[in-house]
Amino acid sequence: MIKHLFKLIWNKKKENFLLISEILISFLVIFAVFSSITYNYLNYREPAGFKYDDVWMADLGSPVQGENKDSVMLVFANLKNALKGMPKVRDVSLSSNNVPFSSSMMGSGVEYGHVNIQSDMYRVDKDFAKVLQMKMQSGRWFNETDRNPVYLPVVLNAAAAMALTGSANAVGKLVKMEHQTLRVIGVADNLKDKSDFKTTSPGIYTLIDTSSIRGINTMLIKVSANADARFEDQMYRLIAGTTRAHNLQVAHLSEMRTKKNKEIIVPMVILLIISGFLIFNVALGLFGVLWYNISKRRSEIGLRRALGATAAGVSGQLLGEALVLATFSLIIGSFFAVQFPLLHVYDLPAGVYMIALLLSVLFIYLLVIVCALYPGKQAAAIHPAVALHED
């Protein structure tokens, strides 16, 4: 029977061309939507790698002024001590301004042997991992012993370690960055620090020292859960007074995260609404065409009943024809869809495209089944004696 249906549809390919095209376009749109949803969902499922609750960011706006680098270091050291002395402050860390969920980015090429990768670069101090409750995969985070070493110490995130050294342990390896040789002292978990829906890029952490202190104007402060607006105001005045910052801004990482997530969610919702309208149109088109087919093919349906088809069989045939039509579209659509992982379009993992392909195929079949159910029921209700007499 399936071969018969394929033959029937194939012989009517001209009449079915528009419908096949319509299903094909819907499939491609749905494939794009599902690829996007799958990609974002898989990213969302990845662990954050750090804790952002009760972490505040203080952006000084401009670098701290001082007679020399040592005095700037001293200002920050005093500020950190003063902040840590506040009752609701747990930890304080200095950082370059590309803190989690900020819009700032800083990157550099990192080289190991013949491998050269582009990596995010973070300048941090020894308290950064504690403030964000980061976990180490191997090696250690920065500590006091890292002052004046032979090679400057760096910590890689897992993505950078994998990209540079593969499955080999990266700890102890010497890497090159900006013409400097650096020793990897640890590998930290990936930090999903751009958004819950964004994948982690390779990242390298370097320790803030006197030479790099001039560019530092951001702090991360871990506070207790009961830190309120009044406390925030006290803290604000302390930082502003100590650094004489005019454009000081304090933000909560959890709020910054929500804002960053919205940048992904809002376009996704818009895309879903647009594709929802498209799918609704396709569903109406399918429904209309199938219904029209039944009224056009009443005598054929009557004939099939006379030759031995049951009412359920006729209904099933209509459904089968719709599924065969969809299959023609899906075969063509899948050919285009598999080009995405093969040609590395948008550079998403192949698994994302495969999941999206599977979901899109299931969705189209489901849509076709829903649209064919009622016309199929109508066809089953056709009385063979009446239908055969009409022609």
Add this chain to the structure above:
Amino acid sequence: MIQLNNIEKVYRTDTIETQALNNISLHVQKGEFLSIMGPSGCGKSTLLNLMGLLDVPSKGDILIDQQVTQNMADTKMARFRNSRIGFIFQSYHLINDLQVLDNVELPLLYRKSTAKERRELATEALVKVGLGNRIKHFPTQLSGGQRQRVAIARAIVGRPQIILADEPTGNLDSAMGDEIMNILLDLNKTDGTTIVMVTHDANMAERTHRLVRLFDGSQVQ
């Protein structure tokens, strides 16, 4: 083979009630070639539809091969039609989007059979009606007589014991009509197929074993 006992058929709408058949009792013997004649609207096709289990009587019983067909479930009735009855229609009712061979294979699709068996049986049936060289043609590429021969091949492909023909020569000229009639007579004679044929043509009816005349839904001969 086919037994109709006190058959009545009434078509009802909200406002009108039409008596299509009135107290028809008829017994068609196995291997008999029966023709039914009567003016248009006298109930010939309705009677044929009832015999073919395409419709149900308002009153009375229909027995086919001694089996009561009343209250038969849709699935059982469909299987019954498929295995025992072949249909030939005035307007052929071929599916224009399918080749001749596929049209003839249609009844076999509704029973257990392999593609090879279907192809062999359909080809055999087409050879029998003289269309062995037209299997890849589409119905629109054939003449009226050829189309009706395809319809006959479709009717006999499942080797039914009964063929119900509703004005099979009605759309054909006399030469083509004769050709079709000869095929039906041959089927009746050589295979022993029971045939019930509705016709307007007295000459055709004369060539059958028995003639039944209907008038206003009642049997008059």
